[in-house]
Amino acid sequence: MEGQPEIITKALDYAQQGWDIAKTWLMSPAAWSQFGLLLAAFLLALLITRKLRPVLTKLLTPPPGQTNIIAQARRFVLIFVPLVLPLLAYVLTGIGESVVRSLFDSGAVIAFGKRVFLFLAARILVKEIISDPFLKMLGKFVLIPVAALYAVGLLELVFEKLNETIIQLGNISFSVMSLVRGVIAGSILFWLGRWSNDQSSAFIAKQEEMRPATRTLAQKTAEVLIFGVAFLLLMNIMGISLTSLAVLGGAIGVGIGFGLQQIASNFISGVILLLEGQSTVGDYVELDGGEAGTIVKMTARAAILETYDGRWIVVPNEHFITTRVVNYSDSGSANRYEAPFSVSYKTDINLVPGIIEEAVGNLDFVLSGGDGGELDPDCELRAFGENGVEFAVEFWVNGIDDGKNKFTPRVLFAIWNALKDNDIEIPYPQRVVELKGLDRPAPRTAPAPAAKPKAVKVAPKPKPEA
CATH class of the missing domain: 3.30.70.100 (Alpha-Beta Plaits)
Incomplete structure (x- = not known):
């Protein structure tokens, strides 16, 4: 195998090491005893699960129609019932591992079995329990491969290789591991931020004692805080000092001052609108520019008006501050x-x-x-x-x-x-036309043309005789 690329040589070395380990396990009585304990632990876990799972399902299923917090918690725990089998097998295998190590001073095989049960648990979690599309994709392409590498004992080796691989971009250098860690952590943090924002928005929307404008302002404030904290955590996880962002912040400030002043103006106008509450969601407004409709949504940049013919008009927030606005619905008047x-x-x-x-x-x-x-x-x-x-x-x-x-x-x-x-007549337009001058003399007619005289034939005179 001389002359092969380095990656193929290393792969063959790892394969040879794996074969050597497998031969050692096959020839060792301690390894066979550990295989037997793994099989016994799995069968015992399977038997217990068949008896325990119906009981847990019945116990955790709330009565139909219940929506209180206890019922919601029971439904949440119920979706994790499929994990009982691999986790129970993992626990029983751990008990067997302590016994084997006390007898043979070795437990490599049974430790491998424990990692396999964790891999099965991760696979069940992704396939049967997680329903969110983003989390399912993250589990499919991140969690399951990591669990597989951990099961075969290659996770630490892969981490070392990723840490040793450095990417150079100008004066900036970072390892592939830090990039992968940042992508995964950022995805999870911002998914959690989106979920937290949805939950907080739903909770604030239920506070009917608050004015609509105050509720909208509270939702926007919570959104900014949640994603701000997620960004700071991501910077900390990736090892980026916040002081290094000072130059970037200055550049952003200059950009806002020159090129993004309209966006900044609309954002500040939106905050003023939410604080004052003079125009809020549900109001029917009419602007100087002729735009009229019901406000169905207010964002950081613009308000969305819905007309009665189903069209949506996007009006920048600045127009509500700098122009005359007629509000037909303010304060429920x-x-x-x-x-x-x-x-x-x-x-x-x-x-x-x-x-x-x-x-x-x-x-x-x-x-x-x-x-x-x-x-x-x-x-x-x-x-x-x-x-x-x-x-x-x-x-x-x-x-x-x-x-x-x-x-x-x-x-x-x-x-x-x-x-x-009540026999009251509703009039309609009427016109009286008066014709004057009916006794006027009859119009003169032209005289009839004279008849042409008829031609008279005259007989010729007879000639005298000679």
Whole structure:
């Protein structure tokens, strides 16, 4: 095998060492006894698991419909029941290892079996228990290979090789092991950060006594803190001093000052909006630029408005600070609308306000009462128009007169029915056309053309005889 690459030579050396160990185990009575103990420990663990697993499943399964914290904890522990077999085999093997070492002063085979049981536990954990896609991928490509290397006793050797392999990037050098450790630790930390952020956001969202703007601000603050702590931990794990980031922080500051000033402005405007709470999620707003809709989400950079035709409008937070904003929903206040109509000049207009106010006030969505009845419908005479007497009824509702509500059409239906029930005519445009000058003389007609004279034939005179 001379002249082969170094990696192949080392692989063959490791294979030869493994074969030598295997031959030693096959020829040793102590090794055979350890194999027997491994088999006995596995069979005993299998027997105990068959009896114990149904009992644990019944004990840990909460009654249907329970959602308290104890029930949730029981469901969480229940998903780890498949690990009973390999972990029980590992414990029984450990007991057997202490006995074998006291008798033969050797336990290499049984220690190998313990590592194999841990590998089986890792495989079951990834295959049957973990459901999150990211964690399943991490377990498949990281946990199981590491457990396999540990089972065959090559984990420390691989770690040494990774530590010895140095990557040079300019003046920066680091080992492959530190890079792998940073990638794995960063993935786990930021997954934990995302999970913690989701849990904290759900908890804060349930605090109904807090104002919506305060809840949103608390969620954003918790998100910044969680991921900030995750970043600091990652820097510590990778061995990077935070003082070395000072130059980078200065560069970022210069970038924000020149190229990212709009982003910084929108971020600060978003914090101001959350603190003041004048425009928050659920409000219907209209901006000077013509954008109008319900705020469905507020991010660090912009607010998202949803119109009643289903479109989303992304409005930078800065626009809520620097321009005029009309908020139709702030503090849950009611909104006033009016419905115009007209009646014929033949109508006794003194009766119209009472009829219309009663009809509109009977609608279930129209507000009434208040101090001095200020929320009651109010019918007002507006003008004497060309075709009829013009009125308008003002009414108060909770909500926006658009989209799913459409209050004004229902009010107009009520006005129509009330006027019809009281025989009040609703006018429509009419025009009176007066024709003048009907006694004018008849127009002169041109004289008929004279008839052409008819031609008369004259007989020729007879000639005298000679």
